[in-house]
Amino acid sequence: MPFTFAFVCVIRFAVLFLVCAAPVAWADSPSTGSVTSKPFGRTPDDHLVRLYTLANKNGMSVSIMDYGATIVKIFAPDRNGKLDDVVLGFDKFSPYLHLSPYFGATVGRYANRIAKGRFELGGKVYQLPINNGPNSLHGGIRGFDKRMWKVEPVESDIPAIRFSRLSPDGEEGYPGNLFVSVTFSLNDDNELRISYEATTDKPTIINLSNHSYFNLAGGGTIFNHVLTLHADTFTPVDATLIPTGEIKPVAGTPWDFLNPTPIGLHLKQTGGNPIGYDHNFVLNKGFFSDWSVAAEVVEPKSGRTLTVSTDQPGIQFYSGNFLDGTLTGAGGNVYHQYDAIVLETQHFPDSPNHDNFPSTILVPGDTYKTSTVYAFGVK
Numbered sequence: 001m002p003f004t005f006a007f008v009c010v011i012r013f014a015v016l017f018l019v020c021a022a023p024v025a026w027a028d029s030p031s032t033g034s035v036t037s038k039p040f041g042r043t044p045d046d047h048l049v050r051l052y053t054l055a056n057k058n059g060m061s062v063s064i065m066d067y068g069a070t071i072v073k074i075f076a077p078d079r080n081g082k083l084d085d086v087v088l089g090f091d092k093f094s095p096y097l098h099l100s101p102y103f104g105a106t107v108g109r110y111a112n113r114i115a116k117g118r119f120e121l122g123g124k125v126y127q128l129p130i131n132n133g134p135n136s137l138h139g140g141i142r143g144f145d146k147r148m149w150k151v152e153p154v155e156s157d158i159p160a161i162r163f164s165r166l167s168p169d170g171e172e173g174y175p176g177n178l179f180v181s182v183t184f185s186l187n188d189d190n191e192l193r194i195s196y197e198a199t200t201d202k203p204t205i206i207n208l209s210n211h212s213y214f215n216l217a218g219g220g221t222i223f224n225h226v227l228t229l230h231a232d233t234f235t236p237v238d239a240t241l242i243p244t245g246e247i248k249p250v251a252g253t254p255w256d257f258l259n260p261t262p263i264g265l266h267l268k269q270t271g272g273n274p275i276g277y278d279h280n281f282v283l284n285k286g287f288f289s290d291w292s293v294a295a296e297v298v299e300p301k302s303g304r305t306l307t308v309s310t311d312q313p314g315i316q317f318y319s320g321n322f323l324d325g326t327l328t329g330a331g332g333n334v335y336h337q338y339d340a341i342v343l344e345t346q347h348f349p350d351s352p353n354h355d356n357f358p359s360t361i362l363v364p365g366d367t368y369k370t371s372t373v374y375a376f377g378v379k
């Protein structure tokens with residue numbers, strides 16, 4: 001009898017431990033690092049939002065929530081090993097519902113702008129909701145950043161997590177049922193990989209990206225962040241930030257980041273309203289080749305570096321021009337103009353309306369597949 005009682009207690013304790021305290025039990029426990037999760041908030045329609053944290057053996061961690069498949073925190077070491085949160089975000093869930101300018105979010109079905117929200121596909125004209133001046137931005141009024149994603153364990157020997165959802169035919173005006181997944185993984189070389197996959201049952205357009213706002217110093221303006229962009233050309237824009245269609249050399253312009261250049265050096269010469277960088281750069285590797293380093297960032301004070309590699313043809317470099325000091329984020333940080341650098345690997349903005357830009361059409365039977373690696377280091 002005492003033995004049976006003790007046995008029951010042990011089993012009960014073990015179950016309780018597994019349910020309440022253990023890291024999320026993914027298929028194979030990673031040999032190094034972990035995936036843990038905790039509740040983060042509730043949506044207005046009462047879905048529980050959870051925050052999943054991938055951590056590696058160096059203490060680096062990336063926290064992602066299932067609302068918007070959104071990166072909420074990235075803790076990366078500086079040259080002395082000190083960890084700081086190097087992305088803008090909020091400590092609690094509620095500001096993500098209405099205030100967040102896409103902080104860390106997965107943006108889609110079409111990241112970036114589509115002129116007047118209109119495009120033609122297969123002889124039919126589609127009209128998307130307008131949510132940015134006269135244009136459609138980042139998938140519309142309720143894009144992928146404002147949806148709950150399903151969480152799936154991933155068979156991986158490094159910490160990894162996959163989010164998936166079915167974007168129904170007609171959602172935000174886009175044709176075709178789109179089954180889409182985004183997988184995040186973190187290895188012991190401090191490399192965060194984001195891989196996207198999608199299939200459709202009708203021809204559609206697709207352009208997915210991650211919208212993390214980086215600040216490698218952990219705060220302050222990014223004027224002293226030193227940027228290299230492997231792009232000889234960029235796509236100039238009109239007053240509403242729609243590409244004119246021209247592919248223009250950067251040499252001798254404020255958009256020339258071919259050599260390492262502090263972001264603040266020529267920022268004021270870019271013009272625009274508000275002034276600053278908010279442009280798509282055409283990566284040198286060519287439209288259709290595989291993998292290349294797109295961008296390198298060095299923050300001299302902390303020594304932190306970020307290298308962005310991708311198979312995408314373009315990268316939108318946005319210098320946080322619209323941040324205006326009205327948002328208070330994680331740790332009480334007030335976010336001011338130019339406090340962040342956003343490096344969105346993607347197809348070019350408004351591609352469906354420019355025949356000279358690489359195509360963003362996805363047809364049934366094909367799989368949209370793309371990856372980007374954000375490698376954190378020190379100098």
Ligand code: BGC
Nearest residue numbers: 101102112278316318322344
């Ligand atoms: C766009 C900016 C926009 C920002 C936040 C960026 O991708 O290029 O113009 O303000 O997203 O919405």
